[in-house]
Amino acid sequence: MILRLLVDPPAPAAWNMAVDEAMLTLGNDPTLRLYSWAPYAVSLGYFQRAADFADLPAGTTIVRRLTGGGAIHHGDELTFSLALDATLLPPSVAESYVLLHDAVVGTLAELGIPSERVAAGHGQSPRPADRWCFASAGRDDLITPRGKLLGSAQRRIQQPRPRVLHHGSLVLQRPSLTPFVAAIADARHTDALLPELRTRLATNLARALELELVPGELTAAERALAAHLQVARYENPAFVQLR
Amino acid sequence: MRPTDRQYLKSHEWCKIENGIATIGISDHAVSHLSDLVFLDLPAKGASVTIGESFGEIESVKAVSSLYSPVTGEVVDTNKELPDNLEWLGQDAFAKSWMIKVKVSSKSPDLIDSKAYDAHCQAEG
Numbered sequence: 001m002i003l004r005l006l007v008d009p010p011a012p013a014a015w016n017m018a019v020d021e022a023m024l025t026l027g028n029d030p031t032l033r034l035y036s037w038a039p040y041a042v043s044l045g046y047f048q049r050a051a052d053f054a055d056l057p058a059g060t061t062i063v064r065r066l067t068g069g070g071a072i073h074h075g076d077e078l079t080f081s082l083a084l085d086a087t088l089l090p091p092s093v094a095e096s097y098v099l100l101h102d103a104v105v106g107t108l109a110e111l112g113i114p115s116e117r118v119a120a121g122h123g124q125s126p127r128p129a130d131r132w133c134f135a136s137a138g139r140d141d142l143i144t145p146r147g148k149l150l151g152s153a154q155r156r157i158q159q160p161r162p163r164v165l166h167h168g169s170l171v172l173q174r175p176s177l178t179p180f181v182a183a184i185a186d187a188r189h190t191d192a193l194l195p196e197l198r199t200r201l202a203t204n205l206a207r208a209l210e211l212e213l214v215p216g217e218l219t220a221a222e223r224a225l226a227a228h229l230q231v232a233r234y235e236n237p238a239f240v241q242l243r
Numbered sequence: 244m245r246p247t248d249r250q251y252l253k254s255h256e257w258c259k260i261e262n263g264i265a266t267i268g269i270s271d272h273a274v275s276h277l278s279d280l281v282f283l284d285l286p287a288k289g290a291s292v293t294i295g296e297s298f299g300e301i302e303s304v305k306a307v308s309s310l311y312s313p314v315t316g317e318v319v320d321t322n323k324e325l326p327d328n329l330e331w332l333g334q335d336a337f338a339k340s341w342m343i344k345v346k347v348s349s350k351s352p353d354l355i356d357s358k359a360y361d362a363h364c365q366a367e368g
Contacts, residue, residue, distance in 0.1 A: 045302075046300070046302065046307045047281075047282040047284070047300075047302050047307070066307070067306075067307060068281075068282075068302040068303075068305070068306060068307040069304075069305075090368075091276060091367055091368040092275070092276040092278070093276060093277055093278060093303060093305045093306045094278050094305065097305055138304055139304075140305075152305070153305070153306070153307075154305060154306035154307070155306065155307050155308075156306050156307070156308040156309070157308075157309050158253075158254035158255075158308075158309065158311055159254070159295055159296075159297075159309075159311060162254070164306075
């Protein structure tokens with residue numbers, strides 16, 4: 001079975017989220033998408049309250065994710081999304097994070113960037129007190145001595161069949177609104193690193209999932225649904241203000 | 244052993260219908276796979292639910308999961324204490340952790356008995 005690989009140019013937040021939802025809803029082949037954000041934006045976790053972010057600088061682009069967790073300031077980062085049938089992942093959410101995060105740790109190690117997965121029993125309490133995803137690391141999160149390096153979250157659906165959307169934000173340079181995060185730049189210059197990081201990350205995730213990596217594109221149906229969702233949901237103030 | 248007095252969906256919701264009212268929750272199997280639960284969103288009294296469509300969402304530390312209705316009907320009660328006491332789900336998913344009660348118009352043909360559901364959970368892992 002293949003893992004369809006999409007490598008997309010920087011795009012607006014609403015488009016990025018819309019494409020990921022379209023992949024989750026319509027995708028057949030498991031898909032790994034690598035992308036980034038232009039302009040930089042803040043994404044809220046699905047259950048977060050918009051009012052808690054009223055203090056962000058005027059003009060900040062804000063989008064609500066389908067996935068859970070805390071808010072992320074998406075600046076200079078490599079974002080990846082995985083949309084696949086739940087049967088391709090271990091049965092429990094926790095085990096799926098171990099699988100995927102170990103692939104990221106391995107990727108970073110190949111590039112001389114030390115990181116580790118937080119061991120069980122050493123994480124934060126279940127309901128984080130801080131609004132930012134990277135403010136503290138929970139069980140199985142990816143950390144360096146500087147702090148949390150990878151922000152991850154999932155959305156799980158059962159209809160039309162059990163499927164998972166997994167989001168990962170791998171920080172290259174520390175974003176302005178979240179100066180407490182760890183960044184790859186702490187260990188390596190990132191300018192020329194991105195192509196190799198993408199290649200190794202894609203290869204290692206495919207290997208972890210036991211799938212064959214194959215470059216691909218969105219289908220026409222996915223693209224059309226994404227275009228609809230971009231406007232109807234992710235650019236819609238009602239969705240940002242959902243809570 | 245899971246309660247035999249109700250039916251289950253393969254998406255891990257349980258449904259107990261008495262006198263035309265369905266009491267709905269999620270199973271211990273679902274709870275065990277989600278781990279640390281942090282948020283729960285349930286419909287308000289008076290809302291409509293539809294077979295196969297999401298009636299709410301639950302977030303664990305690591306994932307937001309949709310909850311699917313095994314019946315079509317009108318919500319007549321919601322367990323208002325549950326969102327602030329999500330640890331109840333880990334203690335007993337089948338009694339005090341009920342989520343909604345629905346006046347049933349129709350029920351899903353996909354509902355299965357406890358024996359079939361146990362087998363499904365075993366196969367799923």
